[in-house]
Amino acid sequence: MEYLPILVLVSSFLALLAIGTPVAWSIAISALLTMLVSIPALPAFTTVSQRIGTGLDSFALLAIPFFVLSGELMNKGGIAHRLIAFAKTLVGSLPGGLALINIISAMLMGAIAGSAMASASAMGSILGPEMEKEGYSKEFGAAVNITSATTGLIIPPSNILIVYSLASGGASIAALFLAGYIPGILTGLFLMIVALIWAKKKNYNVGKRSSLKEVFKTFVDALPSLFLLIIVIGGIVAGIFTATEASAIAVLYTLILGAIYKELTLSGLPDILLSSAATTAVVMLLIGASMCMSWVLSYENIPQDISSGLLSISDNKIVILIIINLLLLFVGVFMDMTPAVLIFTPIFLPVVTKLGLHPVHFGIIMILNLCIGLCTPPVGSVLFVGVGIAKTTIEKVIKPLMPLFLAMILALFLITYFPQLSLWLPGLFDL
Incomplete structure (x- = not known):
């Protein structure tokens, strides 16, 4: 070597x-x-x-600017308000109801927008002040918002799953999208359990129970937004269009929906387009640089050397997966998600495939690992957004954040060692 x-x-x-x-x-x-x-x-x-x-010369990458734009349009087009109202009628009467609303809304918003930053920004600015008014500490509200926002990176449509498909050399985007549902929902449920226990312990206010009529009304209001999931994911799985074409349809649909809701205006569009272009430029520069580094790694035979080194430690799947998970958790602390996926997929994927792991299953493991990294300093972008919106400090948020971290790590453990959690849905559709 x-x-x-x-x-x-x-x-x-x-x-x-x-x-x-x-x-x-x-x-x-x-x-x-x-x-x-x-x-x-x-x-x-x-x-x-x-x-x-x-x-950057990839048709699949065209989906990223479109999904970024659709996320911006959703954030400004009134969709977040309707999703929060629907979530409120479902769990508002439980202990820690507003925290649970935050988690469910983030999962729904993530499932539609596919952006952790958009979700953290929308949920933090809308629900943060309301939680504070109801007696919740702003640090607990920020911790819930930060961790729940990352579920949108596992629940499809997700830009980072498209990036993983590219880095893995052709893992099916449709299979990855379907594989993300159960792990994403499981992670959200674990976060909800922790939030409920914490809220009960702190004796936070409980909201009033919603009638079936209110549940139905908010569901009908949120239905056009939720229908986007059926169009995007259904169209990809059925083979009607590709992920890239689906992203363009998502932009058109959210544009029309925002206009119908009368929350998107022509005068506001330039700012949305500019913000989307700036986000896309940053992501694309990261992808270009990371693809270059991946090629250099391959040229120098570094992935093969690391693969041989790992397999020389042990050929036990459980031991190797523990080592890879620990390495990815460490990487996530210091590196942004996109370059981490592009650089480390070619390194670790050959190792796990030799041990019999499916590339789609490994993709979900990798993304969830790096989602935890988004909530940790010094590079955790979602952490900084959540703390900034809550107007608090990282030091104060760490205490309520720790049990939520443990919930995410427990979800990661189950997803790592029970592959059917990721592979059942793609298998159902023969993907």
Whole structure:
């Protein structure tokens, strides 16, 4: 094994991050420095720039800007309010009702928008003040919002599942989308159990029970928003259109729905388009740089070396999965989700497939691991959004966050060692 390339890659990447270089540039520069170890400067510069460009040359990636835009349109188009109202009638009368409403609304919002940031922003700004008014601590409200927002990255449609499909070399997007439902709902249920116990312990206010008439009314109000799920996922699974085509249909549908709700205006569209373009640009730069680093890893045979190293420790599936889970949890603390998926999928996927794991199952394991990372400092983007909206500090949020972390880790354990939780639905549709 040649140690110099991997030493240059890891040390330069960590050094660049330490001095505050943006993640995308840290990835690209460390990939370039690694190439310079093996080949002359001109071919190294040419190869790196070429790989960043060709890394974005994928039809599947066109879905990302469309799903980002549809998420922005949903956030501004009144959909979040209707989902919260529906969730309120379902669980508002239980202990910790507002916390449970936050979790269910985040799951529904995530299932429609596919964005943890959009979910954390919408739920935090709408439900945060209401929770505070009802006597909930703002730190507990922020902790619930932060952790529940990540369920939208597992429950489809999800941009990160599309990225994993690309990194895995062709895992079916339709299969990944279906595989995310049970793990996402299971994670949400575990979060709800913790929130209910915490609220009971703290003796938070309980809301009034909703009548069947109120439940039906809010369901009918939320139905057009929920119908988007049937259009997008149903169309992909039935083979009517691809994930990319489904994302464009989602934009058109949410645009029409926002106009019907009279919460989207022509004057507000430029800001929505600009915000979506800025988010897409950041994501695409990360993808391009990460695809370049993945190619450099492959060129230097680093995945094969790591694979051999892991399998030399043990050939026991349980032991290897524990090691990979711990490594991914560690990676999630320091690295954003998109580059982590693109860089570490080619490293770990060959190892787990040798042990008999299905690529779709491993994709769900990887995404859930990295979802936990989004809630942890120093790089946890959802953590910073949730704390910022709640107007509190990370130090104060850590205590109520810990039991919710444990709930997510328990869900991760079950999903890791019970593959049918991920593979049952895709198997039902022969995907």
